[in-house]
Each structure stands twice: as structure tokens, then as C-alpha cells.
Amino acid sequence: MRTVQDPTSSALAGIEALDRTGARRALGSFWADRPCVLVLLRHYGCIGCAVAIADLAPRLAEIDAAGARTVLVGSGAAASIDAFVERHALGDKPVTLLSDPSLAAYRAAGLVRSAWATFGARAAVDYVRALGSGFTSRATDGDLLQQGGALVVVAGGAVVLRRVYESLGEHVDASDLVEAVLGLAARRSALRV
Amino acid sequence: MAYLLHVANVLYLLSYLVKDILWLRLLTVVAGLLLMVWAYLQPEPLWASIAWNALFLVINVYQSWLLILERRPVRLSERDMKLYQLVFRALTPREYLKLLALGRWQDATAEARLVERGQALDRLMVLASGRAAVRVGERSIELHEGRFIGEMSFITGEAPSADVFALEGVRYVSWAKADLTKFLAQHPALRAAWQAVLGADLVSKLRATAT
Numbered sequence: 493m494r495t496v497q498d499p500t501s502s503a504l505a506g507i508e509a510l511d512r513t514g515a516r517r518a519l520g521s522f523w524a525d526r527p528c529v530l531v532l533l534r535h536y537g538c539i540g541c542a543v544a545i546a547d548l549a550p551r552l553a554e555i556d557a558a559g560a561r562t563v564l565v566g567s568g569a570a571a572s573i574d575a576f577v578e579r580h581a582l583g584d585k586p587v588t589l590l591s592d593p594s595l596a597a598y599r600a601a602g603l604v605r606s607a608w609a610t611f612g613a614r615a616a617v618d619y620v621r622a623l624g625s626g627f628t629s630r631a632t633d634g635d636l637l638q639q640g641g642a643l644v645v646v647a648g649g650a651v652v653l654r655r656v657y658e659s660l661g662e663h664v665d666a667s668d669l670v671e672a673v674l675g676l677a678a679r680r681s682a683l684r685v
Numbered sequence: 686m687a688y689l690l691h692v693a694n695v696l697y698l699l700s701y702l703v704k705d706i707l708w709l710r711l712l713t714v715v716a717g718l719l720l721m722v723w724a725y726l727q728p729e730p731l732w733a734s735i736a737w738n739a740l741f742l743v744i745n746v747y748q749s750w751l752l753i754l755e756r757r758p759v760r761l762s763e764r765d766m767k768l769y770q771l772v773f774r775a776l777t778p779r780e781y782l783k784l785l786a787l788g789r790w791q792d793a794t795a796e797a798r799l800v801e802r803g804q805a806l807d808r809l810m811v812l813a814s815g816r817a818a819v820r821v822g823e824r825s826i827e828l829h830e831g832r833f834i835g836e837m838s839f840i841t842g843e844a845p846s847a848d849v850f851a852l853e854g855v856r857y858v859s860w861a862k863a864d865l866t867k868f869l870a871q872h873p874a875l876r877a878a879w880q881a882v883l884g885a886d887l888v889s890k891l892r893a894t895a896t
Contacts, residue, residue: 554881557888667873670880671840674887678837683819683826683894684846685800685837 501649503600504530509590510570512577517590519563519597523645527560527676529669530643532598534660535634536568536576540618542627544640544663545580551666556586558670558677560644563588565597567634595638602656604639609659618661644672652676689723692716707756710749717742755779764790768813768858771831772886776878783875787868788860793851799834800849808859810834815855821847826893833886839865840883 505520522528531548533541548562555562566576570591577583592598598605609615619629642664644653653672655664678684696716700709717738724731724738759778761769765785773781790813793799799817800806810833817828828834828849838845839862869876 551877554884558884559888559891665873667876667880670877670884674880674884675841677887677891678841679843681837681891681894682846683821683824683890684841684843685806685819685835685849 501643501645501651504597504643504645505649507592507597507600509565509592509597511588511590512570512573514570519565519590520649522561522563522588523647523649525647527644527646527673529555529560529562529673530601530645531562531564531664532592532601532603532641532643533564533566534638534640535632535636536566536572537630537633538660539622539627539629540660540663541566541640542580543622543625543661545582546627547663548666548669549580549582549585551670552582552585552587554670555673558673559680560673560676561588562586563590565590565592567591567593567595567598567638569593569633572633591634593634595635598638598641601641601643601654603641604656604658605635605637606639606658607637609639609657610637612659614659615661618659622661642669644669644676646676686723686726689719689726693719693723707749707752710745710752714742714745714749717745764813768811768831771813772811773882775881776875780872780875780878783872784860784868784879785858787864788858791857791859793855793857795851795853797851797855798848799851799855799857800845800847802846802848803844805844806835806838807862809836809839809862809865810857810859813856813858815857816852817849817855818852819847819849824894826890827852832890833883835862836883836887838862840887 501523505518507519508516509519511517519530522530533544552562564587566589568591573589573591577589582589639657639660640663641657642655643651645651653668657663693716696712696719700712700716703709703712721735721738724734759782761778769778769781776784799810802821812828812830812832812834814830817834819826819828834849834857835845869879
């Protein structure tokens, strides 16, 4: 996993992704007034993404309380969003699910698309490890070769954290995302101690 | 003496059936001991078998001891318990003890300056008793027992933008920032629970300063 310094999210801001109804939503609208944790998943049946969601889901309320939005983007069809939300019990969580079958957001975020990252030795180890933890893989729903990533974007568009995954099993530690968001919240305080 | 061998193997069998790792190790220890006695009592003692089983025994006894240490009941003093109830209920008592062991109980008198504006803060504190005030010019908020001091600097790495004074005699726990950061990096589960505690405190302070 790479940590990339990126001063701006302008390339991402104008990209539109689909919500569960198929309506287009500009990604930039999610960080226009509040910080945003943007997590780009692989496809909706991905076992690595299931692990990532299991790590992140219990922390979504903390991110929300610290004043940030969380947006998850998958590469599958918008019609699959509801089933994904139900499968991962995200319905009552402060999170927005979007789809980007065009992969435009992934390209703008500089994420990896690679057969080796999906089928290579490291991916195989990640896959077996996830299976051993009780996660399951489902039918591919989206781009099989596209890898994920995560960004924390502040209101206005500067990126304060960007992680680029190089294997299907990689995901940012949810504590790193919470820490980034808490840091942003702390900086907003006039009485900062 | 063959019965020693059979009893030892029955114990091994049982150890493979139990799910609890401590019981598995303890059964293995007893089985290994019996096996060593059996090997010694042979007309020609089986030293190789005794040596290997002695090695397994040492490893299993050591690991069992660690497990027992981890599982023994946690006893908190009245002072520690009060702070736990006030602030750290999201942590298990054992996690809390680990955290406390890293910090230091300290006292300060009324009007003592706990934090100086603009000066890098190398510690994080939590008030166990008494009141303190965060001040910048005319603006001020009061901190009561159970509130953190220095958490924003801890999270951002930046110098504080306000002073903090004790309004009366205060007692607090203080952690060296570097020690705490290193400790939390080594304990991911505790780091998550710690963030939840710190985050809740931070958010309530932000709400207080916004009103």
C-alpha cells in the first residue's frame, strides 16, 4: 500500500458516480462543505472489500460525529448497491454508496488496475487469509482487475490522506481514517489544546 | 508401566478435543510429564524422548503462564476505578490497566498552568478530579473531571492555541506523547477504543466552543 501526497482533488471533484437510483452525483459535492472519507472499493463481490467494510463499518459513527462524510464507491452496477448495503448491514450507518462502472474516479485517484494485483501471489495469500477469517467471495460485480484505495478530502478539496492499494486484500486501517478526521476536527477549534 | 503411555495419549487426545488453548496446553503438559516418566522407567531410559518432551514442557508451561496472567481478574483501586467509570468504559479493564501503567498520576495546585499556549506539548492528560480552564484572551471553557487536556495537540501534532490553568487543586493522569503513540501503534484494538474515547471528548469540546 502506498501513501501518496496529493495537494488537490480537483481531478476527482468533477467526476459523477451513480447512486442507488441511478442518479448522477458529483463526487466533489460530498466535500463541498465538510471533510469526506472517500473509499473506492473493487467490485461488489470482492472478498477483500468485505474485510475492509467489516473494519470500517463500526467506525462510521465516529467519522460522522467528527463532522466528516463517508462515501463508498464500487465499480459494479448501481442496481447492486442495495444488495451490497443489506449484505454488509450498512443501512443504518452514516455512509453513502455510489457506483462508478466507468472507473473514471479510480483513474482520477491514481488507483491501480492490474491482473497481478488480482491474481498474484500476494493476492492469493490475502484471499486465503480472508477465507480463514470467515469472509466469502461472491460473483464478480464490477471490474475484476481494478484495485481500491482511500482518500480523506477536506472541505475545499485538499487531500490529506491518500492510500493506493496494490493487492485485492489491502485496505487502510480504519483507525488511520478516524485519526485523519479527528485531526481535521481539532484544527477547526479556536481553543485548541 | 505401559498404562502411563496410555494415560498420556488419552490426555493428548483430550487436548485435541478442547477448544480453549489454555486447557489444551495444560493437558499437554500433564501428558508430556507422564510420557517423560514412562520413558525414564524403561529398562534403557529413552533420553531423546525425555529431552524433546522436556523442551515441549518448558514451552507449554511458559505459554500457559502468559495465558493465566492475561486472564487473571483485574483489580482496580478506588481512584483507578473512578477514572475508568468516568472516561474509559469503552476499554476493557485490562486494556485500561495497560494504559494506566504507561501514564503517571500527578497533582497540581490552583492557578497552576498545565498547558502553555504556543509551546509544543509533549504529554496528554486526563482530569481525574478538580476543574481547569482553557483560555485564549477573553474566551474560556471549563473542563471538569473526566475531560482530556492536550488531546488536540496529540492528534494534530501542533502546538496548543490556548492556555490551560487549574481552577482548583486537580489530580490527573499524564502520558508522555511519544510513549503513548508507540504503545497504541503496537496495540491496534486498543488504538481503536482509545480513538473512540478521545474522539467523543473532542467532539463535545467542539460543540461547547461552538455555542
